[in-house]
Amino acid sequence: MKFGFSVKGGEFMGDCIFCKIVAGEIPSKKIYEDDKVLAFYDISPEAPVHFLVVPKEHIVSANDITEENCSIVSHIFLVINKIVRDLNISENGYRIVNNCGTDGGQTVNHIHFHVLGARELKWPPG
Numbered sequence: 001m002k003f004g005f006s007v008k009g010g011e012f013m014g015d016c017i018f019c020k021i022v023a024g025e026i027p028s029k030k031i032y033e034d035d036k037v038l039a040f041y042d043i044s045p046e047a048p049v050h051f052l053v054v055p056k057e058h059i060v061s062a063n064d065i066t067e068e069n070c071s072i073v074s075h076i077f078l079v080i081n082k083i084v085r086d087l088n089i090s091e092n093g094y095r096i097v098n099n100c101g102t103d104g105g106q107t108v109n110h111i112h113f114h115v116l117g118a119r120e121l122k123w124p125p126g
């Protein structure tokens with residue numbers, strides 16, 4: 001997407017914080033980037049390691065995963081697999097979280113996977 005705004009999943013990409021981070025319009029502390037995804041540290045970390053992995057394409061939530069775009073999810077898990085090894089949290093373990101919609105606690109309407117680690121995490125979540 002080079003020019004202007006387009007609508008996907010009912011939202012203007014131009015209003016989306018994570019599209020702006022992907023575009024470099026909002027700075028972020030990047031960990032990994034390729035043609036399909038960006039990984040960056042969460043601005044408000046809930047664990048000593050807390051990063052987010054987002055597709056560069058604007059997909060609103062898990063509700064918007066389709067036959068056509070679902071390969072991005074496996075790609076994101078492969079990227080997480082690489083990053084957790086690079087950050088030395090793979091052996092102790094970590095948590096991958098996707099919040100979907102209002103009850104799921106999603107606050108940014110561009111699908112993202114949280115990865116939290118480097119401390120023991122409680123279960124169940126609140």
Ligand code: 5GP
Nearest residue numbers: 017028040041042043044099105106107108
């Ligand atoms: P959600 O609640 O939607 O699952 O998670 C959104 C996450 O995005 C939150 O953990 C929040 O701290 C993070 N976040 C929101 N705005 C920004 C930002 O501008 N930069 C970064 N790096 N993280 C952000």
Ligand code: ZN
Nearest residue numbers: 016019058110
């Ligand atoms: Zn977006």
